[in-house]
Amino acid sequence: MKFFIDTANVDEIRDAVSMGMADGVTTNPSLMAREGGEPVAILKEITSLVAGPVSAEVISLDTEGMIQEARGLAMIADNIVVKIPMTVDGLKAVRVLSMEGIRTNVTLIFSPLQALMAVKAGANYVSPFVGRLDDLGQEGMPLVEQIGQIFMNYEFHAEIIVASIRTPMHVLDAALVGAHIATIPHSVLAKLAYHPMTDKGIEGFMADWQRVHGN
Numbered sequence: 001m002k003f004f005i006d007t008a009n010v011d012e013i014r015d016a017v018s019m020g021m022a023d024g025v026t027t028n029p030s031l032m033a034r035e036g037g038e039p040v041a042i043l044k045e046i047t048s049l050v051a052g053p054v055s056a057e058v059i060s061l062d063t064e065g066m067i068q069e070a071r072g073l074a075m076i077a078d079n080i081v082v083k084i085p086m087t088v089d090g091l092k093a094v095r096v097l098s099m100e101g102i103r104t105n106v107t108l109i110f111s112p113l114q115a116l117m118a119v120k121a122g123a124n125y126v127s128p129f130v131g132r133l134d135d136l137g138q139e140g141m142p143l144v145e146q147i148g149q150i151f152m153n154y155e156f157h158a159e160i161i162v163a164s165i166r167t168p169m170h171v172l173d174a175a176l177v178g179a180h181i182a183t184i185p186h187s188v189l190a191k192l193a194y195h196p197m198t199d200k201g202i203e204g205f206m207a208d209w210q211r212v213h214g215n
């Protein structure tokens with residue numbers, strides 16, 4: 001299972017890279033806006049930090065605008081994947097971009113049929129947003145399972161990026177249902193590594209060692 005880091009913050013990305021936990025990066029307009037600064041410069045830096053795919057999202061909502069923007073984004077670096085929102089215009093853009101060899105990640109997926117349409121249009125990645133469904137009191141993870149089943153039934157090779165992750169349980173469930181990728185906020189990544197019994201164990205080992213050998 002691949003771990004992507006869901007942030008546009010270069011310090012968080014560097015930290016995840018140094019842990020070996022950044023197989024890729026996903027950004028979105030909100031995450032980019034949070035960083036301020038010049039978006040192309042930020043994306044250039046991110047693409048140089050990570051060897052894997054870096055998703056950069058278009059702002060345009062019409063097909064032609066998305067295609068133009070995507071072409072520009074794809075020129076930033078070889079590992080850019082263009083994020084396209086799941087709309088009819090978006091599907092049309094994905095189709096053209098896939099014929100041009102520009103990789104796409106269709107985002108804001110909330111139903112298995114949206115994912116099926118995205119992959120038929122030529123998407124390389126689909127991003128179901130589990131946390132935002134959970135926020136509404138509708139379980140998000142069955143969506144991932146259903147998309148996985150559909151992709152398996154018809155041997156679609158697009159990868160599922162479980163997105164809108166809020167808790168370590170989301171990462172565990174994504175792994176249990178066999179999702180290809182989880183895109184994880186840095187704050188959740190830190191929680192995955194933590195267990196109080198690990199800390200307690202270290203304390204005990206240190207105390208025993210120091211009793212005999214001192215510091």
Ligand code: E4P
Nearest residue numbers: 006026027028132163164165
């Ligand atoms: C994924 O690609 C999105 O950037 C992200 O996971 C959205 O998460 P949110 O629902 O916490 O904004």
